[in-house]
Amino acid sequence: xxxxxxxxxxxxxRYEQIASEVIRLIAQGTYRPGERIPSVxxxxxxxxxxxxxxxxxxxQLENQGVIEARPQSGYYVRAPSAENYPExxxxxxxxxxxHVNLHDLMMMAMRDSTNASLIQLGAAMPNLExxxxxxxxxxxxxxxxxxxxxxxSYELPPGLEELRVxxxxxxLLSGCxxxxxxxxxxxxxxxxxxxxLYAVCNPxxxxxxxxxxxxxxxxxxxxxxxxxxxxxTNPREGIxxxxxxxxxxxxPIKAVLTISNFNNPLGSCxxxxxxxxxxxxxxRYEIPLIDNDVSGEIYFSEKRPMVTKAFxxxxxxxxCSSFSKDISPSLxxxxxxxxxxxxxxxxxxxxxxxxxxxxPQMAIAQFLESGGYDHQLRRIRREYASNVxxxxxxxxxxxxxxxxxxxxVGGFVLWVQxxxxxxxxxxxxxxxxxxxxxxxxxxxxxxNHFSNFIRLNAAAWSYPIERAVRRLGELVFELAxx
Amino acid sequence: xxxxxxxxxxxxxRYEQIASEVIRLIAQGTYRPGERIPSVxxxxxxxxxxxxxxxxxxxQLENQGVIEARPQSGYYVRAPSAENYPExxxxxxxxxxxHVNLHDLMMMAMRDSTNASLIQLGAAMPNLExxxxxxxxxxxxxxxxxxxxxxxSYELPPGLEELRVxxxxxxLLSGCxxxxxxxxxxxxxxxxxxxxLYAVCNPxxxxxxxxxxxxxxxxxxxxxxxxxxxxxTNPREGIxxxxxxxxxxxxPIKAVLTISNFNNPLGSCxxxxxxxxxxxxxxRYEIPLIDNDVSGEIYFSEKRPMVTKAFxxxxxxxxCSSFSKDISPSLxxxxxxxxxxxxxxxxxxxxxxxxxxxxPQMAIAQFLESGGYDHQLRRIRREYASNVxxxxxxxxxxxxxxxxxxxxVGGFVLWVQxxxxxxxxxxxxxxxxxxxxxxxxxxxxxxNHFSNFIRLNAAAWSYPIERAVRRLGELVFELAxx
Numbered sequence: 001x002x003x004x005x006x007x008x009x010x011x012x013x014r015y016e017q018i019a020s021e022v023i024r025l026i027a028q029g030t031y032r033p034g035e036r037i038p039s040v041x042x043x044x045x046x047x048x049x050x051x052x053x054x055x056x057x058x059x060q061l062e063n064q065g066v067i068e069a070r071p072q073s074g075y076y077v078r079a080p081s082a083e084n085y086p087e088x089x090x091x092x093x094x095x096x097x098x099h100v101n102l103h104d105l106m107m108m109a110m111r112d113s114t115n116a117s118l119i120q121l122g123a124a125m126p127n128l129e130x131x132x133x134x135x136x137x138x139x140x141x142x143x144x145x146x147x148x149x150x151x152x153s154y155e156l157p158p159g160l161e162e163l164r165v166x167x168x169x170x171x172l173l174s175g176c177x178x179x180x181x182x183x184x185x186x187x188x189x190x191x192x193x194x195x196x197l198y199a200v201c202n203p204x205x206x207x208x209x210x211x212x213x214x215x216x217x218x219x220x221x222x223x224x225x226x227x228x229x230x231x232x233t234n235p236r237e238g239i240x241x242x243x244x245x246x247x248x249x250x251x252p253i254k255a256v257l258t259i260s261n262f263n264n265p266l267g268s269c270x271x272x273x274x275x276x277x278x279x280x281x282x283x284r285y286e287i288p289l290i291d292n293d294v295s296g297e298i299y300f301s302e303k304r305p306m307v308t309k310a311f312x313x314x315x316x317x318x319x320c321s322s323f324s325k326d327i328s329p330s331l332x333x334x335x336x337x338x339x340x341x342x343x344x345x346x347x348x349x350x351x352x353x354x355x356x357x358x359x360p361q362m363a364i365a366q367f368l369e370s371g372g373y374d375h376q377l378r379r380i381r382r383e384y385a386s387n388v389x390x391x392x393x394x395x396x397x398x399x400x401x402x403x404x405x406x407x408x409v410g411g412f413v414l415w416v417q418x419x420x421x422x423x424x425x426x427x428x429x430x431x432x433x434x435x436x437x438x439x440x441x442x443x444x445x446x447x448n449h450f451s452n453f454i455r456l457n458a459a460a461w462s463y464p465i466e467r468a469v470r471r472l473g474e475l476v477f478e479l480a481x482x
Numbered sequence: 483x484x485x486x487x488x489x490x491x492x493x494x495x496r497y498e499q500i501a502s503e504v505i506r507l508i509a510q511g512t513y514r515p516g517e518r519i520p521s522v523x524x525x526x527x528x529x530x531x532x533x534x535x536x537x538x539x540x541x542q543l544e545n546q547g548v549i550e551a552r553p554q555s556g557y558y559v560r561a562p563s564a565e566n567y568p569e570x571x572x573x574x575x576x577x578x579x580x581h582v583n584l585h586d587l588m589m590m591a592m593r594d595s596t597n598a599s600l601i602q603l604g605a606a607m608p609n610l611e612x613x614x615x616x617x618x619x620x621x622x623x624x625x626x627x628x629x630x631x632x633x634x635s636y637e638l639p640p641g642l643e644e645l646r647v648x649x650x651x652x653x654l655l656s657g658c659x660x661x662x663x664x665x666x667x668x669x670x671x672x673x674x675x676x677x678x679l680y681a682v683c684n685p686x687x688x689x690x691x692x693x694x695x696x697x698x699x700x701x702x703x704x705x706x707x708x709x710x711x712x713x714x715t716n717p718r719e720g721i722x723x724x725x726x727x728x729x730x731x732x733x734p735i736k737a738v739l740t741i742s743n744f745n746n747p748l749g750s751c752x753x754x755x756x757x758x759x760x761x762x763x764x765x766r767y768e769i770p771l772i773d774n775d776v777s778g779e780i781y782f783s784e785k786r787p788m789v790t791k792a793f794x795x796x797x798x799x800x801x802c803s804s805f806s807k808d809i810s811p812s813l814x815x816x817x818x819x820x821x822x823x824x825x826x827x828x829x830x831x832x833x834x835x836x837x838x839x840x841x842p843q844m845a846i847a848q849f850l851e852s853g854g855y856d857h858q859l860r861r862i863r864r865e866y867a868s869n870v871x872x873x874x875x876x877x878x879x880x881x882x883x884x885x886x887x888x889x890x891v892g893g894f895v896l897w898v899q900x901x902x903x904x905x906x907x908x909x910x911x912x913x914x915x916x917x918x919x920x921x922x923x924x925x926x927x928x929x930n931h932f933s934n935f936i937r938l939n940a941a942a943w944s945y946p947i948e949r950a951v952r953r954l955g956e957l958v959f960e961l962a963x964x
Binding site (some may be wrong): 045074103106107113114125130131133136137138140141142144145147149150151152153154155156187188189190191194198202203206216219220222223225324328329330331332344346347348350351352353354355357358359360 | 588589590592595596600607610611613615618619620623624626627629631632634635636637638639669670671672673676684685698702704705707727806810811812813814825828829830832833834835836837838839840841869943948
């Protein structure tokens with residue numbers, strides 16, 4: 001069998017691979033908008049596939065609006081559509097606090113999110129291929145080989161000192177000066193928020209939150225028996241301070257919960273000046289702020305946005321974060337800087353989970369110290385910014401008029417408002433039948449007022465994902481009856 | 483410098499090393515009670531130390547009652563005193579439920595327990611030298627070297643299937659048949675109990691507990707705002723069923739919390755028949771039983787005692803355990819078999835800590851599958867049984883009349899009742915000045931009725947520990963005024 005016939009063995013499937021490769025090269029920035037991609041003949045030679053397969057791939061990419069043919073010249077990467085669908089407007093939730101009751105829905109979404117046979121457009125899972133897994137594995141292997149028995153004793157709160165030192169150093173970049181002694185290590189970021197709620201709230205209390213809010217956090221409110229007071233939130237600039245002040249003046253609010261850098265699902269970022277105002281507003285009322293900065297390092301702009309903690313004069317800001325989004329989800333290492341609640345958080349951590357595993361803490365400390373983290377982050381930011389843009393464009397191409405999409409300035413999720421009459425749970429069910437999962441908007445509010453929204457994950461971009469977005473668009477058309 | 487002078491360089495300290503070595507050899511069973519140990523001359527040659535150093539060591543061991551000199555014959559290991567101090571009586575706590583308020587005391591004890599410059603007689607830390615650390619490290623290193631990026635994705639509840647399969651297989655030995663699907667993996671054993679309390683209790687509810695009860699569990703009751711109803715507990719056979727039934731008939735008890743195999747601090751074991759009665763009693767009243775089996779594998783008898791779960795007909799028993807005491811405290815892997823509360827526990831686990839780290843789960847699954855665990859456990863059981871016996875004898879030798887000590891049938895802690903007028907917090911303070919930590923009895927009850935008790939850790943045995951016990955005895959004499 002010669003090379004040509006070998007390469008054409010699975011020819012029927014090759015055109016999809018070609019299309020996928022072109023999309024990947026564009027996403028990576030190898031070919032930029034307006035640039036010419038290899039000719040049909042060049043591509044056929046490069047990839048060892050037939051001319052007809054390449055033609056088929058290019059035609060499909062043209063139909064999808066990814067490339068355009070220019071007569072006598074070749075195929076070019078299309079400039080991103082200047083007319084992406086508009087952004088959603090600021091949210092307008094109910095003015096009353098509400099108990100949360102979302103657990104059945106969430107468990108369903110969780111189960112589907114681990115089904116490897118589905119195209120995962122929903123779960124906010126980072127792109128493992130962009131994470132420094134190889135490097136971390138090498139460090140872990142080396143640590144395990146050389147670890148003394150003592151490395152297996154309980155690493156009691158506040159957690160490994162070397163790691164706390166690295167976190168404190170890194171925090172300087174977000175405008176924060178705190179000592180390693182002010183940090184408590186947790187088993188992932190979620191545990192940190194869980195402990196903060198314990199520290200400052202009792203069942204029945206009211207917590208003000210950005211709206212929409214990441215459903216994991218809403219679930220924590222449900223577990224703690226707390227009532228959520230949803231505050232209107234701008235899809236670019238985060239929580240409305242005037243609305244928050246109004247809410248504070250009319251309700252006994254015990255804590256405020258924000259994702260000030262890159263709200264999940266909005267991708268919004270509270271401007272630094274406004275962060276300062278937020279902290280000062282809450283300081284006047286002596287209300288603790290629990291700020292989840294888990295995506296804070298994944299910014300698309302030039303400079304790392306500050307964290308609210310940087311403006312904290314009274315020890316009321318509880319900064320929570322983790323390494324799950326930018327190093328490894330499964331090492332389960334997060335941290336809290338709890339301000340005046342430090343002793344309580346340390347006690348709660350010890351009581352509810354005793355210790356955080358030591359080896360992962362050692363590995364992350366070593367990785368941070370070695371300087372590999374910044375290189376890693378630059379790559380992640382570039383890729384996610386590109387993938388978010390590609391997903392937005394794909395949605396704009398595929399979804400019916402009346403759709404709106406956010407303009408995330410960090411993170412890796414997109415929040416999509418569907419035409420009014422499209423129900424996201426119906427879409428969820430239909431998508432599943434097409435082997436696609438999405439996250440229905442219902443999950444992001446205790447009062448169902450995002451019934452026609454969905455969250456999409458933009459961490460990865462590939463031809464199968466692009467195709468799934470197109471299929472999703474068809475389903476939305478179907479449900480919209482347009 | 484010749485060998486003799488070299489070996490005698492640090493001569494002043496050598497006699498302590500000799501004494502320590504003899505104690506170790508006895509603890510290991512190399513020399514058994516009634517057997518002759520090497521003569522002074524033999525030991526001097528073997529260890530390369532002077533005759534006078536060996537003599538000094540043997541004299542000290544004789545004073546401590548570890549060995550005895552027989553004229554014209556040599557030195558012999560003393561038979562364990564047939565007259566160890568008697569056991570404490572069954573506890574007689576208050577009949578009313580009480581809120582727990584122990585956190586300041588516990589945090590003090592926790593901080594001292596991590597101070598490496600102190601002799602740790604208090605914290606129930608397993609003996610790391612008996613754990614399969616080397617083996618686990620090798621497995622971890624190999625897994626890390628070969629792990630795919632996918633190994634770093636979230637391992638969502640219920641947790642790694644391979645590990646759940648191993649746990650279900652192993653459970654057959656404790657009389658339990660449950661499927662891997664009935665298990666939820668947790669980040670250590672404490673988290674499991676935390677989740678169980680969440681699943682079945684609300685703040686203000688009453689939970690019946692064995693008395694004394696491990697302070698970590700009492701702290702969980704404090705975190706959850708629960709009231710503890712202490713049930714009289716027999717130092718050999720565990721919780722009193724008649725007292726429990728009386729309590730149930732007079733109080734709206736929401737859950738019962740036991741450590742049916744090797745209560746910490748008692749070392750008691752509820753006999754299997756009585757376990758059945760306990761489960762049936764609670765089934766009649768539809769009350770969930772949270773049973774902490776974390777030390778269940780560390781039995782000193784011939785056969786593994788059953789677990790209460792084996793008698794569970796109605797899905798009311800929530801079995802909690804972990805690998806922290808017999809594989810590694812710092813891998814942070816535990817598990818719950820929650821019966822009818824499975825869905826709720828899974829939701830709670832996901833909500834409050836998202837996932838359990840994957841690599842440690844893989845390592846433990848591989849270790850269990852390879853069969854190394856049983857070998858490991860046989861060694862631990864033998865050593866702990868021996869160390870518990872040595873500690874009991876040392877306490878009997880060193881402490882004043884009126885002292886009582888438990889007869890643990892598993893685990894590795896000893897519960898010591900001091901003369902009535904000795905306050906364990908005063909003893910704690912005095913001990914610290916002597917660089918020794920103990921765990922004061924106050925921590926094991928919300929109502930301070932173990933003020934003249936202490937818990938000692940028997941996981942390790944060495945000359946410095948033996949010496950610390952003697953010093954402790956002097957301090958007890960001092961406080962007792964005898």
